Amino acid sequence: MNASSSSPKGFTRDKDWWRGAVIYQIYPRSFQDSNGDGVGDLLGIVNRLPYIASLGVDAIWISPFFTSPMKDFGYDVSDYCDVDPMFGTLADFDAVIDTAHSLGVKVMIDLVLSHTSDQHPWFAESRSSKDNAKSNWYVWADAKPDGTPPNNWLSIFGGSGWQWDAGRMQYYLHNFLVEQPDLNFHEPEVQEALLDVARFWLQRGVDGFRLDTINFYTHDAELRDNPPLPPEARQAKTAPAVNPYTWQDHIYDKSRPENLEFLRKLRAVMEPFNAAAVGEVGDDQRGLEILGEYTRGDDLMHMCYAFELLSGDTPTPGYVKEVMDKVAEVASDGWACWAYSNHDVVRHMSRWHLDPMGARAFTTLMMCLRGSTCIYEGEELGLTEADVAFEDLQDPYGIRFWPEFKGRDGCRTPMVWDQTQHHGGFSEAPRTWLPVSPDHLSLSVAQSEYDPGSILHHYRRAIAFRHAHPALKSGEMVDMKVQGACLTFTRKSAEEELLCVFNLSDQPATLDAPGGNWHHVGSELNSASPMEDGKLHLGPWQPALMLRETSGQDPEQE
Known part of the structure; x- marks a missing residue:
């Protein structure tokens, strides 16, 4: 291809x-x-x-x-x-x-x-008889001997998933509205x-x-x-x-x-x-x-x-x-x-x-x-x-x-x-x-x-x-961890690694800053920068996004 x-x-x-x-x-x-x-x-x-x-x-x-x-x-x-x-x-x-x-x-x-829809020409033909060219295009079934539906299937919109059709003297299946008969993929x-x-x-x-x-x-x-x-x-x-x-x-x-x-x-x-x-x-x-x-x-x-x-x-x-x-x-x-x-x-x-x-x-x-x-x-x-x-x-x-x-x-x-x-x-x-x-x-x-x-x-x-970082388009997602109210994970591609830290709460959070050659990115997204004391100090609902390139080129720093 x-x-x-x-x-x-x-x-x-x-x-x-x-x-x-x-x-x-x-x-x-x-x-x-x-x-x-x-x-x-x-x-x-x-x-x-x-x-x-x-x-x-x-x-x-x-x-x-x-x-x-x-x-x-x-x-x-x-x-x-x-x-x-x-x-x-x-x-x-x-x-x-x-x-x-x-x-x-x-x-x-x-x-x-x-x-x-029950107004589709396919359904109009299907319901017209039991032997027309499209008679099997929808899910039709006979009633039980007591006249009740063929089984216990229900509709997402409430009630039975089956509707009686007086013309065919059969039930048809509708997983949604009565006016939405199900096609027969068999x-x-x-x-x-x-x-x-x-x-x-x-x-x-x-x-x-x-x-x-x-x-x-x-x-x-x-x-x-x-x-x-x-x-x-x-x-x-x-x-x-x-x-x-x-x-x-x-x-x-x-x-x-x-x-x-x-x-x-x-x-x-x-x-x-x-x-x-x-x-x-x-x-x-x-x-x-x-x-x-x-x-x-x-x-x-x-x-x-x-x-x-x-x-x-x-x-x-x-x-x-x-x-x-x-x-x-x-x-x-x-x-x-x-x-x-x-x-x-x-x-x-x-x-x-x-x-x-x-x-x-x-x-x-x-x-x-x-x-x-x-x-x-x-x-x-x-x-x-x-x-x-x-x-x-x-x-x-x-x-x-x-x-x-x-x-x-x-x-x-x-x-x-x-x-x-x-x-x-x-x-x-x-x-x-x-x-x-x-x-x-x-x-x-x-x-x-x-x-x-x-x-x-x-x-x-x-x-x-997202578009600026290949790791976010199709890279792996690894090392996901929960630290209190914070979620951390790394996205990795051949070109780069991106460390993502999210404080998912309305309270401040403090985490150990990651070791290694990480560079702060995403300041336009309110990304927090590692502090000199070796800690990440995150405000309420604040992310910290850090990049290191794996292609041998110097990363762009902010």
Whole structure:
């Protein structure tokens, strides 16, 4: 395979561009409205791409913009190869590709392959009879003799994972909404149809895919019941604790070994384009193991992310070490992609109760961890979770479990560009699809640009620091240790070693300074310098970053 590949538009990408990349996630409904209808769109993305490029990111990931009834806001696809009119046209998407590439930014799109909308023509044909050409394209099963569903599988959105269809007199599987029937990956024609979808977008110039619910593709062909989990083993990473979905050990309805066959086929389709994929692994018990399994070697997925840093309380040094040690154990031959926030979870500023100093520390930490990274629109501004009133809710997940679980709307409210403009510069419409949070206006892009101490400028500096050091792009991560409230580790490449020390607390910390020929770097990131008394004195939430080169050249000192 060639070291680089060109898209039909002439954009060249190196085959390893994804390794250590920083990817900016765009939720298109909430990014920028260009036509005044209160909903973000593709031309709005085009208009804001110079801002994204100014962050220094390598790529964008755009959440679904395909034709859809929008029961789950685009994650219920009714046409994989067209743009929903709400977001624009295929020509508008071409403008996204052309503009991004002209700015040196790659484009990844969100493929939802595990299920479609119930309005997809494939499902309309499949449900029409038991003997049509697509009758086996979805997961159909007979009822038990008493009329109940075939097994005990549950939906992430609540209730049974099975829905009765009066026309076929059978149940169909839906791991998510009733309106999102699951495709049957045991049917070869289904796999080939989905590979054609990937080919369509690759030929249009995309640089890769974010693969929604990648471990949900294949189900147990025997439809065996999931075993129960004892209460002490239940975790709430992929579903809220109020949902009994967390009460099962999901070994039969997802994460099946047969899935690897399809992933290899998908990788083979992507290889000639030097495109890359990042898979979303949704599993409470075995997320990191699946991450390692799906990214092992060079014929499966390039990278995956699990939910270890997308859920739970503020990560302690011990927890971070536990996660990274597990990755080293189960994914040493794979590649992780880390994220703190996305469109499905409470924003980490609120989830971890961070102040701006803590937010900066965790941002620097992310850029120093081994793997690639995703940042979610608005986190670079320090946006908190928005408080959305029940009457303004759009998310069916939140509406169902309110008030114990308020859904995902709080992390999906519109981006704030300029606090002096209507709806923070997001839209000229009288009303936006979700209200702009008043608490976000003072954190707008315009306001943050004028403040040299803003979190926005810290993100730029942290991303630039990552790109400036080969050890952070693809080097090893070794010698991770916990010393009180501090986490220490070393990143190593052929060119350099970088010692990373993080005080992950709001109290000062003192450590022994490292021996050896280390040189202080990262002063732009508030990195502490070794003191003459042989100690590292770290302020609250302060890192200490030190470099020594291994290539024989004198390191650049600050």
